[in-house]
Amino acid sequence: MPITFRTGAKASRDRVVWAITYHQAAIRAALPSPPSMGLDPRTGELVVIIGSALAEADGGVAAIDAKLEQLTGVPVQVRVLEHVDRNLGLNGGARLDGIDPANGKRYLCTTGFAVTDGVRSGITTAAHCLDDMTYYDAQRRPTVLSFVGQWGWGYHDVQIHTGGSFDRPLVYSDSAHTIERPVEAQRSKPSTRAGDFVCHRGESSGYSCAEVELVDFAPAAELCGGACLPTWITVAGPNCKGGDSGGPVFSGTTAFGVVKGASYRRDGSCAFYFYMSLDYLPAPWTLVVEPDLATHSRAR
Template identity: 65%
Template sequence: MRFLLTCLLLTLAFVPRVAAAQTVETPAEALTRDAAEYAKLFAVPQEEAERRLTALEASVPVTDEIEARYRDRIAGISIQHRPDFRINVYLTGGDPVPDETLQLGGMTVPVAFRTGARASRDRVIWAVTWHQAQIRAMFTRPPAMGLDPRTGELVVLITSGEAKSGVEQWRAKVEAVAGVPVSIRVVDHVDVNLSAPPLGGARLEGTSPDDGKRYLCTSGFAVTDGTRYGIATAAHCLDQMSFIAPDHSEVPLDFVGQWGWGYHDVQIGTVPGPLAGLFYADTARTIERPVTGSRTRDQTRAGDFVCHRGERTGYSCAVVELTDFAPAGDLCGGACLPTWVTVSGPTCKGGDSGSPVFSGTIALGILKGATYRPDGSCAFYFYMSVDYLPQPWSLVLGATPTLPGVQPPLPPVAPPEIGARGQP
């Protein structure tokens, strides 16, 4: 019975090797699939899209080095896709830095340095960390806020109702409190977690003890603490969830715990056997990808092209907007820290909570919530970086189930601390 249960779990979520229809993509095949989405979004040939995505992945250590080199001056690093493909670096101060060219993924990638930013990234993040409560108290509805790495400004998203008293007045008021350059954007929106009435890469369902209704989420990545194996999803999903197999049978997860404050939105449920590091990467759940690595939030740039697979919306790809975002309201057991990453819409719906966010076979995060416009359309979604998996849990690698102790998992990154990025 234990063997049968384990096989069923693996078949449903991460190691579905028994069904003939299942396909495990190689990293090259994953690149091709994602590049097709990039080609449609940016109207470039498939070959160009593949070169660009290859260059993007190869550029991660390069931008890490640039950030370290200009640590005291960095206001932001972003990826530009139109009218040409390049990396933009925005620096404080007036001392010029010559542009560079890089050979990445078989193509030449320009790196353009712009100077004159009024505040560094560290100063803006510190401003949000220390003055968030004051800024939130200024508005009728606590606003979302974050760093725009394309301008080096603190972006505050307010409603049109708040804006009636004057956008420039609000900018001056917030800037006086924060002590950094501020940009006010008027966006009528509602930030919500994406759990939904019932419906995760795989489908998760559970019955709420409060109202007796069925609720839906999406499973994220396979994780391990070195002895146990489990599935990570969003903390705001129900504690007791089950996989819904293709034949509609249910396999319950053994709830370990949930972490849902400040910078966390993750829960873990275990299964009685080892898991492979596989996740669904297509809408129909017939194609799986192995996790071959991860990318930290610090390594993620505005303009990065990423994908996710949610139970309600299927497989879709878009670009990262902000990498230091604090959602509006009290979605994190109170105010959220500026540690969330936003990705542009239009694809997000309730039930996608907990779903994997990835680039090729690189794990990036676990989807938390989304911002909706008044007409119900998705403005953007936001996710928790896999950096913040609770210790000692970490990602499992590879397409083959491994026994405890046989294959070391990816180590987790230490949780964020105030001042971790430096002081203003």
């Protein structure tokens, strides 16, 4: 296949990601409200996403751009988007729900991928989902799952449940739970590029596909037990809703990650969603793929 090399990036990836990591607190303190930020790998710029009210104050976008470039020492691209970043609620592509003992309300989430620790088989979802969840198959038959653990700080948003069983590692790849797709490979974060075309299935928004935008993203809100590290990957929607949390992100039969949250426009529409790469599955848990089935069956 043809390979094209493009030059002219204004800064290296390592330099921009280091600037986000090292200066994140200072950037947040320099603005009236904390922005989202990430690396635009096409231009080599630190992307800072702010609301329109902030863009119209204190000299506008140009003044903010110059201020942040001086602060970080890297080129900055300010984007204006009236948005709210948040976890995708408690609503691989199947329904989970449970009742929060704190308020008695029922919440939804979405299953991600089949995983194994070499002894047990399990299923992933998002760490901010409830601990006690029930799985529902396409015929709405319930299976009560057992909580193993959750990892939800800095660069993690994943939890693992056991209690169900599976013959193959499959994800639903349509809104109606009628099409099952096998998981045959895993794409690492370093191999993920802006412009990659990926899909996700969420229990609330259904099935949709779009392009990867930012591969080193830090959400604006305190969604990671505090400020998030620039390890998240954004996808340009077009669909995302509360309840999609934990759902699978994939391309064909290749697994990419699990949905964490999204950024919503003022009218409630999905601006983009962001996911955790499967590189960050907690050891010793690993993704189950089709070639592993013989080993998985023995372990189960």
